[in-house]
């Protein structure tokens with residue numbers, strides 16, 4: 001009798017034998033499928049996952065996840081081919097068909113996600129929009145996979161996520177980025193806080209360190225300077241006793 005690893009290897013083998021044009025929307029390489037399987041195996045099991053776009057990754061994730069949600073359109077028969085495939089484990093997958101620009105904002109996630117793959121529409125700002133609707137639901141230790149980071153607009157999103165406290169970059173395989181969710185608090189999806197984000201940090205610090213322009217009346221910049229000064233000059237023990245609620249209010253989060 002085959003063990004779990006052997007079964008997975010033969011699933012990957014079967015998927016890799018599918019022709020390049022198995023569906024007409026562009027697909028991932030065997031190396032990517034193997035990397036997904038490797039990271040997931042290291043996590044034990046995947047109770048909940050989701051992806052945008054459909055295809056070979058959906059076949060694989062139907063074997064790796066106990067509850068996988070696919071947000072996609074059937075362009076190039078990328079959904080129909082999956083549904084008809086003998087490799088597909090249909091009991092573990094739910095399709096939310098339609099443009100993610102409409103389906104994701106309307107969807108209510110009931111449980112945290114252990115894996116999210118973004119490989120749906122690639123035009124700007126659609127992957128960014130998808131990221132927005134997913135990131136608050138990715139649990140600590142969960143995986144975020146972003147495909148096609150060679151596309152400049154997706155590369156910019158990759159750079160922003162890479163600099164964010166919420167994610168650690170694990171690896172890039174054939175233009176698919178593998179991130180792991182850290183223990184950092186989720187960035188408030190309904191607030192602001194651009195100055196707290198790693199991608200903006202050096203610009204923000206320069207802005208704060210610069211001599212105030214004579215006569216600048218910009219209240220926002222002035223109050224940021226004050227907060228920045230307080231944050232840097234308050235000893236750690238004093239910061240620790242400031243209630244979280246007050247900190248958030250002061251930082252406008």
Ligand SMILES: C[S@@+](CC[C@H](N)C(=O)[O-])C[C@H]1O[C@@H](n2cnc3c(N)ncnc32)[C@H](O)[C@@H]1O
Pocket residue numbers: 025026027028052053054055056057058071072073074075076078079098099100101119120121122
């Ligand atoms: C690059 S393919 C995904 C490939 C898949 N990950 C695989 O391994 O074969 C892109 C997918 O996004 C879907 N798609 C394109 N535009 C979309 C949109 N606006 N909303 C939802 N899905 C979309 C396509 O139908 C296709 O399923």
